[in-house]
Amino acid sequence: MAVAKTRQIRYAKAPIAKKVKMGGKVVVSEAFVRQGVSSLIPKLHVKRGDMVMLVRGSKKVGKGQTGKVLNVFPREGKIVVEGVNLITRATKQRTPLGKSGLVKKEAPVFASRVMLFCTSCKKPTRIKHKVLESGKKSRICKHCSEAFDS
DSSP: OOOOOOOOEEEESSOOOOEEOGGGOEEEETTTOOTTOSOOSOOOSOOTTOEEEEOSSOTTTTTTOEEEEEEEETTTTEEEETTSSEEEEEEOOOSTTOOOEEEEEEOOEEGGGEEEEETTTTEEEOEEEEEOTTSOEEEEETTTOOBSOO
């Protein structure tokens, strides 16, 4: 009789990336993944192209600003929002037509710091899910019942 090898998972409080330690132990962040789930990649509440508002953080990062989600990184639990959390990087000219000098670009922020922004009622909102008659799941605004997914 063969014994199935179970995966040993240790949960850390800090937001760290998934690591495999000696002995096959997997260390993941408790902040992103609930214990007992089979997938170690967390599910985020925002998608690329959504309008979001930054509700937590400093004014320097852009608290209260709204923007479109450009990239989503579910393994890290972070997203890149247009015009929010701008950083300055010094870059070299790579090609003759390339740009050099100080370049401003968006840095990732934790997805838990943003809320979906409803464009019809003009406020940040939580979402509720509704199954349409076609069988497709849609995200709905809690305030005005407007659909986010077309």
